[in-house]
Amino acid sequence: MIRKFAYSLMITAGLALSLAGCSKNTGTENVAAAEDKPVAEEASAVEETPAVEETPAVEETPAVEEAEAEEPPAVEETVVTGTSSPAENAGEDALPDVIWIGDSLTQGSLGDDNFNMNNPQAPWRVLSEISGKKVMGIGFYGYRTHDIFWTYGEHNNIKNPAVTYIYWVGSNDFHDSPDNIKYVIEETDRFNSNAGITKYIMLGTTNRGDMDPNAYIGINKGLKDYYGDRYLDIMPYVEFGPDGVHLTEASYRKIAGAVYDKLRSMGYL
DSSP states (O other): OHHHHHHHHHHHHHHHHHHHHHHHHHHHHHHHHHHHHHHHHHHHHHHTOOGGGGOGGGGGTHHHHHHHHHSOOGGGSOOOOSOOOOOTTOOGGGSOSEEEEESHHHHTOOSSSSOOTTOTTOHHHHHHHHHOSOEEEEEOTTOOHHHHHHHHHHHTOOOOTTSEEEEEOOHHHHHHOGGGHHHHHHHHHHHHHHHTOOOEEEEOOOOOTTSOTTHHHHHHHHHHHHHGGGEEOOGGGOOBOTTSSSBOHHHHHHHHHHHHHHHHHTTOO
């Protein structure tokens, strides 16, 4: 009996020691876990660095504004050709004797993918050469008649009855439709009446290669019927350049000679 009691005490003591050991191990593990926590907190603290604040690269965009500011204005690629115009209220001595207004044909374009703004054989330059007069040439590449006169008024605006005017307009209008002859006449008459211009001539159109080859016949007849003695047929002098629309230097020179003779016959020179 005593032995059984002692054996029970031994078992109880063993269980107590085992439980105590477990408690010690658990405490150690908790301590280790507690000691490990700061490491995780430190790692999370590193991850919370304000990396977003290091991206002010967007502020470097002003470089785009500088590039845009340096671009030349597209408008300055003007297709206007001729000498700079004096002020509208300039004295008689500052005025040109003749102003030749038109599109790329007046400009002297050769149809070679170049505006040819400095072509020495432009018809208005040749007219100045052979007449000895002060001639201003204003040619707007690709413009229709309304836009030609409107742009002329915006940038030159010499409207003086003392000046002789040569109009070589309508080619681009007629390209759209031969029926546009009525608009060409209306726009030209409006320009003349607004300034009291009476000294002028109107040049005929060509049989440009991108139109019906016979369309020019009816157009030029309509211009001749309306303008009478002020009309000049330039078809005998037409020689096309590589694009079949613009003329050769020799052709421009011949047309300038015909214009000179016409102005003299009208008493304008």
